Amino acid sequence: MSEHAHDNHTGPIQNPKQLWWTAVFAFVVPVFLIIGLVYYVTRDTKPQAGVANPELATAQRIQKVGRVELRDANRPLAAGADVYKAQCAACHEAGLVGAPKLGDKGAWAPRIAQGYETLLNSALKGKGAMGAQGGGAFRDLEIARAVVFMANQGGANFPEPEAPAAETK
Numbered sequence: 001m002s003e004h005a006h007d008n009h010t011g012p013i014q015n016p017k018q019l020w021w022t023a024v025f026a027f028v029v030p031v032f033l034i035i036g037l038v039y040y041v042t043r044d045t046k047p048q049a050g051v052a053n054p055e056l057a058t059a060q061r062i063q064k065v066g067r068v069e070l071r072d073a074n075r076p077l078a079a080g081a082d083v084y085k086a087q088c089a090a091c092h093e094a095g096l097v098g099a100p101k102l103g104d105k106g107a108w109a110p111r112i113a114q115g116y117e118t119l120l121n122s123a124l125k126g127k128g129a130m131g132a133q134g135g136g137a138f139r140d141l142e143i144a145r146a147v148v149f150m151a152n153q154g155g156a157n158f159p160e161p162e163a164p165a166a167e168t169k
Contacts, residue, residue, distance in 0.1 A: 077163055078142045080149030087138060088146055097129040100154065108154025116151070116158050123147050 013019050051057040091099040100107035123143055124134035133143050141161055148158045
């Protein structure tokens with residue numbers, strides 16, 4: 001082959017200095033650009049996954065462990081229907097998340113067959129998607145009255161629980 005043919009097949013890099021600059025621009029500069037983009041994207045604080053209000057979530061996480069609520073211990077007991085309206089109707093009125101609707105005898109029949117104690121235990125301690133109702137705004141006896149109210153609307157014939165007689169010394 002002639003030397004003239006060899007010159008026609010050479011690339012644009014003619015010396016080592018050009019090779020060095022090509023390597024820098026081809027590899028080092030893109031790495032720094034990627035690092036800069038990653039820094040730009042991650043520099044702001046992001047809310048935790050699934051948190052719609054990060055300030056509220058932070059406040060809830062750092063709140064004090066214990067708190068004191070003062071309630072009137074001598075207030076009259078609420079009726080089952082009133083407790084149902086305040087505490088239970090949100091799910092049992094519409095049948096949300098598998099909750100049996102109020103008055104749906106077909107949905108209540110298998111639950112009623114388990115007995116009053118089982119229904120009350122499920123209400124107080126929670127079952128499935130229903131959280132524990134005991135220890136909340138209503139006393140356990142009031143929750144029991146709401147359970148009896150709902151079960152009786154579904155076909156049961158449970159007597160409404162009464163308040164225990166005051167102990168005398």
